[in-house]
Amino acid sequence: MAEKSESGSRHHAYSRKQKSLGLLCANFVSLYNKDDVDTVCLDDAAIKLGVERRRIYDIVNVMESIGVLTRKAKNRYLWIGFKGIPITLEQLKEGTAKEHNVSSLECSSAKVSDDEDDDKSLDHNDDYGEGRLCITDTAAKPKCVAERKEKSLGQLTQNFVKLLLTTNADTVSLDDAAKLLLGDGQNPAYMRNANAAKVRRLYDIANVLSSLNLIEKTHQSDTRKPAFRWLGTKGKCENGVTIALPPVAQKSGKRMFGTELTNVEVKRAKLLSSIDNKSNKTQVLSHDLKECNKAVQRQLQGSKSFVFGPFNPPKTPKEEVIEQKVENVPDFESFASSLRPSYHSQALHDLFSHYMEAYNSWFAEIAGGSSNLQQPLKKSVHIGHS
DNA sequence: CGATCCCGCCAGGTC
DNA sequence: GACCTGGCGGGATCG
Known part of the structure; x- marks a missing residue:
């Protein structure tokens, strides 16, 4: 509140459009x-x-929960990349990730680590972070x-x-998702x-996932x-991130979900002044942003395609290694069974059943083509959400 | 006016 | 007590 008025430099043209989480995420990835x-x-x-x-x-x-990152220590994360996503999905399927993101990702980082540099010793004084990561048993919490x-x-x-x-x-x-994820009423x-x-x-999550x-x-x-619709690798943009375009560049000037510009300049200036005292660790260089933009360009040219989702991931050299571990196409039957929440409310139960039916009809359509798929889903399996 | 979601307060945890 | 983390909801902005 008070801070809003302080920005004389931020002329009235403040626009929320330019600060979306989705765009921030895209820039983060870049x-x-x-x-x-x-x-x-x-x-x-x-x-x-x-x-x-x-x-x-x-x-x-959000990214940690889907395996793109994993926490290494206080203030420090290990970048796994998009190849971490199929692994995490696989774990979700197996139920090994059911605990919550922290533990699930510990697993994912462990799996990834022999392929990905991970332990290039980030753990100097990691007691804080490591401690947290090590607590995988909720009973201990x-x-x-x-x-x-x-x-x-x-x-x-x-x-x-x-x-x-x-x-x-x-x-x-959106409504259904909110209701279902909320459990019962x-x-x-x-x-x-x-x-x-x-x-x-x-909305926060969707912004990130859609970007x-x-x-x-x-x-x-x-x-x-x-x-919302799950895209997986069917996403239009093979590069993995939706490249944020200035609103004017978008068709009819409409804002696109998860693709907005971050008001980098204003924020950065503000942050710079406030973080000045501890800036010995990182200096902000204008070329960071250029780097970022270059990365976006690179992605536009598909020089490094991201891979995610359980569906037929295309290979880049580095990803092949990892893929051997994930090569089983996810078994959606058991995946779905193990994940299906239990609902005490009849309405929610019906709603979920509706989705299950839709799945089953979809399954019937494609089952002939895929040997990995098993049987349609059955109702009334449940996992609860805790 | 409903949909969207930025923003920052503040509680809880760790050191 | 300082700092890190992140839940949470007010309220601004958008369509």
């Missing part, structure tokens, strides 16, 4: 998805991207921690992805609030309600 990058320092990222730290947490949490985790962005992301993967009803509406007023809160989080081209936002054909 910055770190390079062969020579293996660690991510949050401070560094915040400065380079010209945003406050809090925003970095948002995208990092205090309840409040577990509860908090349960509502975490990362967990929500995983559940959202599971939902998209398991339903395959083409699209999942108790008192309506509480539900309304909780739902609203969850929807806000879903990674894992999902796209559409509308349900009948109701015109906003909805």
Whole structure:
């Protein structure tokens, strides 16, 4: 509030359009998805991207939950890249990732590590971070921690992805997703609030996922309600990230979901002055941004294609190694079975059943073509969400 | 006016 | 007590 007025330099033309999480995410990826990058320092990222730290947490949490990053230590993450996504999805399927993102990713980093440099010793004084990573047993955690985790962005992301993967009803509406991810309903007023809160989080998550081209936002054909569709590798942009274009460059000037510009200059200037004192660790160079833009260009030319999703990932040399480990095409039957939440509310149960039916009809259509697919889904398997 | 989602407060955890 | 992390919801902006 107070800070808004302080920006004399920020002429009235403040536009939220230019600061979306999706765009920030795209820039983040551009910055770190390079062969020579293996660690991510949050401070560094915040400065380079010209945003406050809090925003970095948002995208990092989402990306961590799908395996793109893994936490290494306080303030430090290991960049795994998009090849981490299929692994994480596989773990989700196996249920080894059910604990919450932290533990799941510990596993994923472990799997990835022999291929990816990982341990180039980030662990000097890692007790904080390592400690957290090591706690994979929820029983060892205090309840409040577990509860908090349960509502975490990362967990929500995983559940959202599971939902998209398991339903395959083409699209999942925002409302439905919020309801399903919320579990069951108790008192309506509480539900309304909780739902609203969850929807806000879903927007955050969806912005990130869509900028990674894992999902796209559409509308349900009948109701015109906003909805999401899982893309996986079917994403239009092979490079993995949706390249953010200035609004004018977009058709009819319409803003596209998850593709907005970050107000880098303003933020950066602000951050620079405020972080000045500890800037010995990272200096902001104008070429960082240029680098970032170059990376985007590179991606546009497909020089380094990202790979994600369980579907037939194209290979780049480095990814092949990893792929051998993930080479089984995900078994959606067991995946879905193990992931399906249990719903106490009849309405939610019906809703989910609807998605299951849609999946099954889809399955029937394609089953002939794929030997990896097994049987259609059966109802009333449940996992609950904790 | 509903949809979207930025922003930053502040609680909880760690050191 | 400083710092890190991240849940959360107010309220601004968009369509």
